[in-house]
Amino acid sequence: MNRVERVRAGETASIARMISRIERRSDGVADELAQLHRAGGHAHIIGVTGAAGSGKSTLVGELTAHYRRAGRTVGVLAVDPSSVFSGGAILGDRIRMSALSGDDGVFIRSIATRGALGGLSRAALDAITVLDAAGKDVIVLETVGVGQAEVDVISAAQTVAVVSVPGMGDDVQAIKAGLLEIADVHVLNKADRDGAQKAYAELRDMLRFAPRTDWEVPIQRTVAATGEGVEELATRFDEHHEWMSRTGELNRRARRTAATRIRWMAEEIVLDRLRDGEPEFDREVDQVADMSTDPLHAAQRLIGAL
Amino acid sequence: MNRVERVRAGETASIARMISRIERRSDGVADELAQLHRAGGHAHIIGVTGAAGSGKSTLVGELTAHYRRAGRTVGVLAVDPSSVFSGGAILGDRIRMSALSGDDGVFIRSIATRGALGGLSRAALDAITVLDAAGKDVIVLETVGVGQAEVDVISAAQTVAVVSVPGMGDDVQAIKAGLLEIADVHVLNKADRDGAQKAYAELRDMLRFAPRTDWEVPIQRTVAATGEGVEELATRFDEHHEWMSRTGELNRRARRTAATRIRWMAEEIVLDRLRDGEPEFDREVDQVADMSTDPLHAAQRLIGAL
Numbered sequence: 282m283n284r285v286e287r288v289r290a291g292e293t294a295s296i297a298r299m300i301s302r303i304e305r306r307s308d309g310v311a312d313e314l315a316q317l318h319r320a321g322g323h324a325h326i327i328g329v330t331g332a333a334g335s336g337k338s339t340l341v342g343e344l345t346a347h348y349r350r351a352g353r354t355v356g357v358l359a360v361d362p363s364s365v366f367s368g369g370a371i372l373g374d375r376i377r378m379s380a381l382s383g384d385d386g387v388f389i390r391s392i393a394t395r396g397a398l399g400g401l402s403r404a405a406l407d408a409i410t411v412l413d414a415a416g417k418d419v420i421v422l423e424t425v426g427v428g429q430a431e432v433d434v435i436s437a438a439q440t441v442a443v444v445s446v447p448g449m450g451d452d453v454q455a456i457k458a459g460l461l462e463i464a465d466v467h468v469l470n471k472a473d474r475d476g477a478q479k480a481y482a483e484l485r486d487m488l489r490f491a492p493r494t495d496w497e498v499p500i501q502r503t504v505a506a507t508g509e510g511v512e513e514l515a516t517r518f519d520e521h522h523e524w525m526s527r528t529g530e531l532n533r534r535a536r537r538t539a540a541t542r543i544r545w546m547a548e549e550i551v552l553d554r555l556r557d558g559e560p561e562f563d564r565e566v567d568q569v570a571d572m573s574t575d576p577l578h579a580a581q582r583l584i585g586a587l
Numbered sequence: 588m589n590r591v592e593r594v595r596a597g598e599t600a601s602i603a604r605m606i607s608r609i610e611r612r613s614d615g616v617a618d619e620l621a622q623l624h625r626a627g628g629h630a631h632i633i634g635v636t637g638a639a640g641s642g643k644s645t646l647v648g649e650l651t652a653h654y655r656r657a658g659r660t661v662g663v664l665a666v667d668p669s670s671v672f673s674g675g676a677i678l679g680d681r682i683r684m685s686a687l688s689g690d691d692g693v694f695i696r697s698i699a700t701r702g703a704l705g706g707l708s709r710a711a712l713d714a715i716t717v718l719d720a721a722g723k724d725v726i727v728l729e730t731v732g733v734g735q736a737e738v739d740v741i742s743a744a745q746t747v748a749v750v751s752v753p754g755m756g757d758d759v760q761a762i763k764a765g766l767l768e769i770a771d772v773h774v775l776n777k778a779d780r781d782g783a784q785k786a787y788a789e790l791r792d793m794l795r796f797a798p799r800t801d802w803e804v805p806i807q808r809t810v811a812a813t814g815e816g817v818e819e820l821a822t823r824f825d826e827h828h829e830w831m832s833r834t835g836e837l838n839r840r841a842r843r844t845a846a847t848r849i850r851w852m853a854e855e856i857v858l859d860r861l862r863d864g865e866p867e868f869d870r871e872v873d874q875v876a877d878m879s880t881d882p883l884h885a886a887q888r889l890i891g892a893l
Contacts (some may be wrong), residue, residue, distance in 0.1 A: 318881035550849070572625050
């Protein structure tokens, strides 16, 4: 079997190697991703975001265990733009400590690129393609939600869950407000803590400012440390998926992601060709520099020659 | 005469209208710029940058007056990314107060775009094309030099002058250090002030860290308010231009700018085609969304169809 076939067979080591190839933009990976893309479209892609300290990672672990008990396979991708190097170690610990280690139905991985934030969003999107083609039933994309970069990453998800905890103060309220418009499900974690009822009421009040659709954004209380509310949270996700399928929203989100993927790919193809040292490019640069042609016609010729 | 011909005839009002068309990206402007580009290549493009308060604007005014006395025509473009709306007013005052008002051999204009900083760099580059085609002998590109955006703008110049003044403190030293590698000429303005000798010595010491070429970066002392040193500064610029012509550096810089112009144009052509609502794009998005094709082949087809 070739690399693509081994990924499609769900081999854990082959999936890991393919994602490393994506992070490094190895030769031939664009073509492999093209094949993998056509083999996908099965997974429910769930984004989980929220401030550090919200217990997000524990929640994702419990959610994964729940899905496994229900017989569903899971891929987890952790994206933390602010901490490219620590992510892997933390995840490694989590896997070793977890009952899930050794289970081929689960794949857990952090995504790291040393380049621009755009590169990280793109690597995350490509890793989803891999896990989808590998047949995972659920893909969980976990980010630390603080800025626009994380919002870009999380927008690749079909269902977005924003995690809050009681008593995080005004700063966190601002973050929640920023994430409000992308949340399909709100999670109030550590719901056994003091102040949980107040935080729930605040969240509910904030939801009045959310854009109106016929999907009523639920607030699910959880205590990730004990697993309380996790099964119900999975049900909320299923309900959202069912609503998206029924209303055409699933297709609308798939189209949005497809448009992003096509634009990124086109950009890569064009800039790859318009690189110093490429003979056609250098020839056009010479002629634009000496005014014998102009940038518009040079660009048209270069694109036409692709 | 059409728009392009009127610009080439040097008509002030037509130049102003063409730059407004650039700022708005009006229909047909890409084609007009292509014609104007081929008519250019004559002007010496001088970038003048430095922190606010360095007397840069006064210096540019005196420099312009000097060039006019020497019979050379001048275009001035002021770019201030941090102050899109004030620029025009300040320039307006400067023109009204100036002996240059009513002189058709001078064109002064601020560049403003409400879009991204990349848009500003691009508008500045296109405005240079206009002034060059209009036959200006010298084009002065004036920016407030504090960040990467300003460095991007100023890199369109053939000769870059960085203006400092005595006693601006450590913060400004950091700015100067950032601009050090792009300076072809250093200007120590307000050189009649206390501390001028110390500032001169500091600048000279800093120049030891500048990249080595066979152009020795001069430090010119000026007192813009009285015009002192301005003629000598113009001589430094001429010497730099002569050195660039002699060594091939002028062509190297023209090629660098040409490559940037071609890439921007290609990006515009491609993204214009890859827009929601374009039938070919929407068709590919549908097929990528339903996995009947993939982003790579969709992008290749869309680019191939351009």
